[in-house]
Amino acid sequence: MDRYICIHGHFYQPPRENPWLEFVEREDSAHPYHDWNERITYECYAPNGASRILNGDRHIIAIVNNYSKISFNFGPTLLGWMEKNFPWVYESLLAADQVAMKNFNGHGSAIAQVYNHVIMPLASYRDKKTQVLWGIRDFERRFKRFPEGMWLPETAVDMETLEVLAESGIKFTILAPHQAGRVRPLEGGNWVNITAASLDKKKAYLCRLPSGREIAIFFYDGPIAQDVAFGGLLQDGKLYAQRLVAAFEEEDYPQLVNVATDGETYGHHHRFGDMALAYCIYSIESQGLAKMTVYGEFLEKFPPQDEVEILENTSWSCAHGVKRWCDDCGCSTGSHPGWNQKWRRPLRQAVESLSKDVSRIYEDLSKGLLSDPWSARDDYVEVVLDRTVENVEGFFRRNAAKELAGGEKVIALKLLEMTRNAMLMFTSCGWFFDDISGIETAQIMKYAARAIQLAKEAGGRDLEGNFMHMLEEAKSNDPTAGDGRAIYERAVLPKVLDLSRVCAHGVMSSMFIDGKGNGEREIYCYRLKSLELKSLGSGKFIMNMGKASVHSTITWEEALLQFASCYIGGLQLFCGVSGYADEISYREMLKGLQIAFENHDVPDMVRKMDRHFGGRTFTLKHLFRDEQCTIVNNLVEDVLDVIMITYEELYDTHYPAMKLLNELNIPLPDAFRATVDVVLSGKLNAILESPNIDLEELAKVCGEIKEWNVAIDRHHVSRIASERVSSLLKDFKERKEDFDLIFEAGQIIELLTQINVTLDLWKAQNIYFDIVADMLRHGRPLEGNVLNAMKRLGLLLGVMFPV
Known part of the structure; x- marks a missing residue:
């Protein structure tokens, strides 16, 4: 079969860590989750590691790891966060790459990414080299192999960037079809100018570089990718598969239909998008419509027969090249009609000026400390990935100009951290959105502030005054936000710490x-x-x-x-x-x-x-924000306990009157309504959070909540109940004989369904699926009440129980 399909997902979130704490603090806009990384992990990254395939009755018949079937890249800074906070999701990515290597003739599904998502054509040559090298080193540490390909942020490209990729050993990258300029056969001949529509996107191209090096380029199918991201293709995985297959030509030659989108499309931007992706792949493979592949495998089987010249300083999300990250080009999210982005240019000028000052300070102050300052910065990624004392000392043995004293090591580390933060402040999201007052722009200002602080502490001059002065020219569309300086003073300076x-x-x-x-x-x-x-x-x-x-x-x-x-x-x-x-x-x-x-x-x-x-x-x-919330909640807890006792006394005292009003279908006065809502919500939460759930009491309270139509916090109840059901199934999986846990899990789901609480059963479904598979694998017989309970729980979880 010479018909191949490759689906690429670019999974990325900007670095969100507080630069002084190296920790993502609570982000209120991500509620009910702790922060946006966590929210998108639950909505997208985790589901794609264990996605569902449903039958006609919408019961789960299989759980698959999408990452093992597609091509993907994850931002290195996002993977660093995930490794610490969601190791089980992180491990699913690594495992998927290993499975892919077996399925795709030694080619993994993962490719690397430029380190912190800078727009490469706007970066200095030195930063380009460091960004690529850091992306490669990060990838090698995680996936235990050298990356064949590398994703360019926003697919923004110029020839210098391609030179850096090729010099670093990268074999290929992926671009949008409108980034191709002209093509011709490798053996020579006339160049042919092409457009996104006329370009044959079903094969690899070779780009010959001025240095004599070469790199392969794949151009994804733009219209299909557009419909995946913004159209309705993810409403039906079968429809997605049909659209991909329909893109093949009748000609009999090796063809690769490939699409590339933000990975967050599959679950975050489109709910259940991961399941559409899973079913799409299932349809293609089960019906033999084409062979799923990854770019590395296709490149090895079918090397380029044509060469291409790219259009420099272009990207996939800006019709004006790369101006979206440096100018008021007209590109925006469209969420605020009438707003301008004139703030982009002065913001870019401010961080570029600061970067140049930081570079001069780094070169001047690192003399006598580091034998080759810029080579040392390239090697510093090894410290970023492993900050153990032994590893840092190893870094100094490789890069120090002499035996450094303790104070000199502190200076050297501050200088290196200064340059790291100076790169982080170029993260593309700072310019992508509609206004300078967004959290993404405030984040890059935090990195700037950290670089400024470190420059001063290391012995350099104070750079803050000039930086803030330049920010004054960056005017927000929101008159209450002011200009860049006001935002910096309000959102950034309070975070600075010593x-x-x-x-x-x-x-x-x-x-x-x-x-x-x-x-x-x-x-x-x-x-x-x-x-x-x-x-x-x-x-x-x-x-x-x-x-x-x-x-x-x-x-x-x-x-x-x-x-x-x-x-x-x-x-x-x-x-x-x-x-x-x-x-x-x-x-x-x-x-x-x-x-x-x-x-x-x-x-x-x-x-x-x-x-x-x-x-x-x-x-x-x-x-710091997280402990601040915890401590404030602890300090007001005694007061809340007293208030709760008062509400319960009111509830008990006036219950007959409230009961009569309810029976007469007369709306409760606001004071009564508040009393009922607070007391019954509190009772429900207390039951679900108790070490041992009293199912009779839960049934009673759920009945009262339904009768009184209580306004409960369904997000909160769903969260704690979902975790409880998952915990019960996990306990059963470990103990295997305590079938009371199965009954209890089913009862919780049924009772909460009666009061319109929709549980997030994703974890529970995964565990149940493993339990059933284990039972079948070991031939454990089920009969009587136990069999009925397992079937009943499967029905409640939406998992097909094999008869």
Whole structure:
């Protein structure tokens, strides 16, 4: 069969980490999820690793890993986050590549990506090289092989970028059809100018480069990709398959119908898009319509017979080349008609100017520390991937100009981190959307702020003033947002931190989250070690004082600090931190604050903290976002308990009257309605969160909720109930004999369905499918009530139970 199909998914999210914490903090816009990475993982990345194929009755008959059947790339920064936060999804990608290598003659389904999604034609040659090398090294570490292909962000391309790819050993890349300029046979002849419509997209082309190197290029089918992303093809996997097969020509030659879209199309942008993809592949393979393949396999079987010249400075999502990332070209998401993007040019100019300043500082200050500064930056990806002390020391052995002292290593690491953040601030999403006030643009400004801070700390000049001045020219369409400088001051500067603030966070959070704060603990990418701790008071009047060391695992910077943190009830929490000067002044601080505390003299405590800490005090608003939410919730929990008791008393007292009104079909007064909603919602949550669910009580409460038409938080209930059902099935899978767990899981689903709570049963379905497969594999007989319970649960889960 010489008819091949390749479906490519470009899976990517911009780096979202707080640059000072190396952690993605809570993003309220992603609610009910913690952040957008988590949300899209649940909606897309995870489902594609275990996608469903349904029969005519819409029951699951198979669960497949789509990644093993398609070509895909994941952004390296996204994979780094996923490896830490969703290892089971991460492992499904690695496993898929291994399966693909067996199915596609040694060619894996994964290809690499330029490191942090910079628009390559707009990048300097030096940054191009580093971005490609970092993308390759990251890929090798994860997939244990060299990548054959590399995805270019937004498929933005120029000849210099292709030269870097080819020089680095990359065999091919993928472009949009309108990026081809002209073609001719490899053996020579006249060039033929082509358009996206006239280009034959069903084969590989060779691009000969000025250096004499070459690289293969695949051009995806634009109209099909457009209909996948924005049309209705993902409403029906069979229709998707038919559309792909219909693209083949009648001529008898090896043909590759290939499409490339954002991977998030399959589940995030289009719900159940992963299932449409799975069924599409199933239809193609089961009916023998074509052979699924990946680009590497097709390239090996059918090398290019034609060469192509590309149109430089073009991309797949900007009709004006690459202006979407540097100018007001007219391209936007269209979500705000009438808005302009004039802010793009001054923002680009500001970060480019900052990048040049950073490069000069790096070259000047790294002399005598690093033998070859830019080669060292290329090698620094090994540190980014593994920050263990042994690995960092190995980096210095390879790259240091001499034996470095501890302080010199700190300077060198700060300079290298400065250049890393300077690259991160060019991440394309900062310019893609409609306004400078979006979270994506604020994120690249954070990377800029971190680079500015590190430049100054390493001994360079202060770059912030000029950067902020240039941002003033970047005007938001939202008059309340102001200009780039205002956004920087409002959304970025409050995030800037030093070791004192890390210490304050650790001290304050330890008072409420993890005990008294003794010993050593990790705070994101820092280590806080308590050297002395004196605790006074209890309950709602507490003070912790002492000294501690703080160490950055990123830059190896350390500080010895003294602190005092006081909680005086309610939300009144404050902390002072300063550098440890000497033992005499330290003891004086302890003694003075202890006297004020024991006298319950809060004004005196405040005055003494101001004097000892030079006005450097912190409050709840200085806590890092996730712990801030946890601590505030803990502090108001007692108040909420009291309120809940009051509501329950009102409910019990006025139940007869409310019951009568309900029976008479008379709407409850607002006060009664609020009482019913709060009490019954609280009871439902308490039952589902209890260690052992009382099914009789759950049935009773669900009945009352249905009777009273209670306004419950269905997202919250669905989340905790879905996790509970998955947990029950996981326990059964491990114990295998406790069939009460099967009954309980089924009862929870049935009862919550009665009150219109739709559970996310994706995890439970996966586990159930494994349980049934294991039973069949080992020939375990099922009969009677157990068999009926398994069948019933399968029906509730939508999984076909084999008879």
